[in-house]
Amino acid sequence: PDGWGRGALGQFVSRFGDVCFAPFELSVPRWREDARDLFEMFALLVEAKPTETGEALQRHAHAAADAELASYEPDLSAMERRMLRLLVDRMKDLFRHRHMIDRLLFRALGLLRHVVLDMDRRLRRLDPIDLGKGAFHCSAERLSKSFKSGRPELGRVIRMREVERDHHAAEPAPPITFVASPPRGGIPIVEAGTLRGIGVSAGVAEGRVRIVERLLPQELERGDILVVTTFDPALAPLCLVAGGVISEAGGVLSLGAEAARELAVPAVMSVESAGLKLRDGERVRIDGTRGVVQRLALTNRGSESSAP
Numbered sequence: 001p002d003g004w005g006r007g008a009l010g011q012f013v014s015r016f017g018d019v020c021f022a023p024f025e026l027s028v029p030r031w032r033e034d035a036r037d038l039f040e041m042f043a044l045l046v047e048a049k050p051t052e053t054g055e056a057l058q059r060h061a062h063a064a065a066d067a068e069l070a071s072y073e074p075d076l077s078a079m080e081r082r083m084l085r086l087l088v089d090r091m092k093d094l095f096r097h098r099h100m101i102d103r104l105l106f107r108a109l110g111l112l113r114h115v116v117l118d119m120d121r122r123l124r125r126l127d128p129i130d131l132g133k134g135a136f137h138c139s140a141e142r143l144s145k146s147f148k149s150g151r152p153e154l155g156r157v158i159r160m161r162e163v164e165r166d167h168h169a170a171e172p173a174p175p176i177t178f179v180a181s182p183p184r185g186g187i188p189i190v191e192a193g194t195l196r197g198i199g200v201s202a203g204v205a206e207g208r209v210r211i212v213e214r215l216l217p218q219e220l221e222r223g224d225i226l227v228v229t230t231f232d233p234a235l236a237p238l239c240l241v242a243g244g245v246i247s248e249a250g251g252v253l254s255l256g257a258e259a260a261r262e263l264a265v266p267a268v269m270s271v272e273s274a275g276l277k278l279r280d281g282e283r284v285r286i287d288g289t290r291g292v293v294q295r296l297a298l299t300n301r302g303s304e305s306s307a308p
Contacts, residue, residue: 009035019106021215021234026113027136037215041237044220048241051222054263057240061264095258102255119143127155134158137165192295195271195278197246199291200257203266205244206285206296209278225284227274231256231267239263244286246293248274260288268293 013031020028021037031038052060069088073081120135123146135143137158146154207223212235217226223243228235231247236259239245243266250256250269260267266288278284278295285294 009038013038017103017106018110019234021232023106023232023234024109026109026116027133030110030113040216044216045237045240048220048222050240052240054237054240057263057265061262064264119147122147123154127153137161192277194295195246195274195293197268197271197274197291197293198251199267199288200250200252200254200269201245201260201265201267202289203244203264204285204287204289205266206283207243209246209280209282209284210242211275211278211280213275225286227278229275231260231269233259236260236263239265244268244288246271246274246278246284246286248272 018030018032020030022028069084072084076084116135117133120133123135123143126146134154138146138154138161142154142157205223205225207225208221210217210220210224210226212226212228216235216238217224220238220241222241224241225244225246226235226238226242227246229247230249231245231254233255235256239260240263245256245260245265245267247256247267247269248271254269257267257269266286268286268288268291271293274293278293283296285296286292287294
């Protein structure tokens, strides 16, 4: 309803972008269209009782980065210091330009979504049968022919493609490397006390694993370690309370890695089959500098068994 809460939510969405989880998927509603997932994220944050705001975490991260950069300068010559500062400024400009491109891209995708939704409304007027956002299941050529003829007759095609989509959604995800290797879950997972990936955000954190199977974790407490397939930038607010992030995909220059560094949250990415090897609720220690994830229960068990 109208009020200060609605105004605050509008300011939040305007500031951080009217996007969504999986923002490149046109069929996924934007936050302004369906705010249920956004409210669910707010509920997780309120229950976890964050101690600092995102702006405070950013200030800490920037101060730590400046201090680390300053620690290298005494060992460098004047020319090397100038080159280092120049490279840092160039990287900042690169990230700023990429953010601008992302915003323009998301805005263009949002316009495309509005066009497809308008097509869907017209389909419903031509054919009163409930097709359930059927325009997203048809090619532009097929939609154009249907509108020109005035007889859509797309119900059979749309239902067939919905069945195909549900069938594909039930299939296991492809391997992270997208090469000719067995699909996820196709072979037994060997228990390992240490998992390795790419360290993308420095720091060491220890906490309980929270596997994100859908859009958001079922519950979240301060210091929990998020385990995701890919760290969607829309999950960045969870870093206000999360102790760290483990992702099966992603690298140093990914948007998720940038968000983790901006909030000074340790993160390790490209950890193969992390969602299958780790168990929800177990304790791990992650090192965002070395790209190492230690499963504390298995590590302690191994050290006990090797003791004389």
